[in-house]
Amino acid sequence: MNKVTAQMSVSLDGFYAGPKHVGGPEDWTASAEAAGFFRVTRWVLDAMAWRDRLGYKGGEQNTNSDIIAETWAAAGAYVMGRRMADGGLESWGDVPPFRAPVFVVTHRPQKTLVRQGGNSFTYVTDGIASAIDQARAVAGGKNVAVAGGGHLLRQVLKDGLLDELELHIAPVVLGTGMRLLREDLRLADKEAIELTPTRVIHTPEVTHIRYTVNGRGALAADGRSSGDISGVSDLR
Numbered sequence: 395m396n397k398v399t400a401q402m403s404v405s406l407d408g409f410y411a412g413p414k415h416v417g418g419p420e421d422w423t424a425s426a427e428a429a430g431f432f433r434v435t436r437w438v439l440d441a442m443a444w445r446d447r448l449g450y451k452g453g454e455q456n457t458n459s460d461i462i463a464e465t466w467a468a469a470g471a472y473v474m475g476r477r478m479a480d481g482g483l484e485s486w487g488d489v490p491p492f493r494a495p496v497f498v499v500t501h502r503p504q505k506t507l508v509r510q511g512g513n514s515f516t517y518v519t520d521g522i523a524s525a526i527d528q529a530r531a532v533a534g535g536k537n538v539a540v541a542g543g544g545h546l547l548r549q550v551l552k553d554g555l556l557d558e559l560e561l562h563i564a565p566v567v568l569g570t571g572m573r574l575l576r577e578d579l580r581l582a583d584k585e586a587i588e589l590t591p592t593r594v595i596h597t598p599e600v601t602h603i604r605y606t607v608n609g610r611g612a613l614a615a616d617g618r619s620s621g622d623i624s625g626v627s628d629l630r
């Protein structure tokens with residue numbers, strides 16, 4: 395069965411954009427939110443695969459570009475938060491880069507937008523699980539990719555709907571901004587979400603770490619804490 399995957403570029407201190415912009419979309423590009431976003435996604439903006447898709451000239455054909463191309467090839471449909479869709483639709487032009495159906499999670503009903511190149515944006519108001527189901531139905535056996543933003547991705551993780559997470563960690567400390575993994579994951583005391591790293595690719599611009607999401611688990615002191623590992627089953 396196809397997987398539900400997610401990708402996010404973050405700073406070393408875990409921010410996917412700068413502090414949330416409170417003005418209108420017209421001045422978003424000049425905002426602190428955008429400045430942080432453009433820094434952590436600089437590796438994307440410089441990559442040939444991204445620039446090609448948007449019809450921009452130039453760009454670098456390198457490992458980062460290969461990773462973007464690989465991600466697109468693996469995805470048959472996308473799920474996206476309404477804020478990301480609003481911002482992106484301003485800048486992606488007539489042919490957005492997805493070339494596949496996109497399901498936008500929102501509380502605000504809106505007519506489906508059809509753009510060139512196989513792009514469509516269907517607004518889903520009955521929840522994230524429904525958006526994922528609708529995406530899966532048209533993904534043709536490929537992955538359903540959660541494209542962002544962080545608010546949406548966190549809920550997909552919180553609700554146990556995510557199979558695979560890939561973080562692209564840019565070597566920069568932003569100090570403040572929109573943090574990807576934070577308290578509204580609503581983990582209980584002594585509870586955690588466990589992941590297994592399955593691939594690490596390092597480049598000078600960014601480190602790509604892919605994880606399988608194992609799910610929620612209990613945190614408890616076991617024999618390790620007293621030095622007795624006789625009953626510890628997963629000692630590595």
Ligand SMILES: NC(=O)c1ccc[n+]([C@@H]2O[C@H](COP(=O)([O-])OP(=O)(O)OC[C@H]3O[C@@H](n4cnc5c(N)ncnc54)[C@H](OP(=O)(O)O)[C@@H]3O)[C@@H](O)[C@H]2O)c1
Pocket residue numbers: 401402403404409410411427428431434435474475476477478479481499500501502519521522541542543544545546547549572
């Ligand atoms: N660093 C990266 O790799 C990366 C990638 C993508 C985006 N971004 C950045 O992320 C920012 C946008 O992300 P964000 O976290 O602010 O917002 P977001 O996740 O894109 O969208 C949040 C919106 O999605 C809707 N939504 C979320 N959960 C919902 C639910 N359970 N039911 C119904 N609707 C729901 C709501 O829309 P309504 O208000 O319409 O109800 C909510 O306001 C932008 O700065 C963008 O540039 C960064």
